[in-house]
Amino acid sequence: MKLEEQLISLELAKKLKELGVPQNSIYHWTAHNSRGGQFRIHRGKLGPFRNSMKYWSAFTVAELGEMLIPRHINVKKIGNIWYVSIFGIDKDFEGSSEADCRGKILIFLLDNKLMEIS
């Protein structure tokens, strides 16, 4: 399973940063100014490069699980599509990875003020 399949997509990562989610993940999507803004995945601390690039937390399934709790999370996969729901919200969030589904739930909860950022 590729690393990219285990992390939230760049698009969702950008949205979560916009919503004020703390950027404290193991992996980050980065765009170095010196490399023409090409997007890459960076592992570990951003260190001194933090100021010379744009970055967005590329959260993992485990990190997103920590943020979504305390809630029951229901996960299933049909074909190549993942469906994730949480108890109390009558909606399935679908995506090409479990991380993306969890990210979409987090965005939904924050957009609808159903949870606060801690």
Place this chain on the structure above:
Amino acid sequence: MNLESQVCSLELSKRLKELGVKQESLFWHCVNVGSGNVVLLHAIGTNGEASGETCSAFTASELGEMLCSYNIVTSKYKKGSKYIWEVYVQDVAMRINKTYEPSHIADTETDARAKMLIHLIENKLMEIPR
């Protein structure tokens, strides 16, 4: 959240390897035969650095992929002074009968998933992911 709490523990990783689960993962536990020290290696670019006994340190994503023939239900709650993760699984037949396999608990979601996978393989409720 640190990396160590995002991959399954050495003990569970060893058990999954013993059961024949395909050793294909982003991270590896590596136990130095001489010193017994355990390090966590990133698979990318670490070939050759693994001078010891290794086993796949699966992530929650990787375990989710292996469990994906089931519905996976996860919750976290406070038990005493600490939080516990609990994982249930349900397949189509169980959904019809409204039953679940017994749940498994652990300090991390990843370990709870690993315990569930071990339970399913040991009880021949799923094929070994190879």
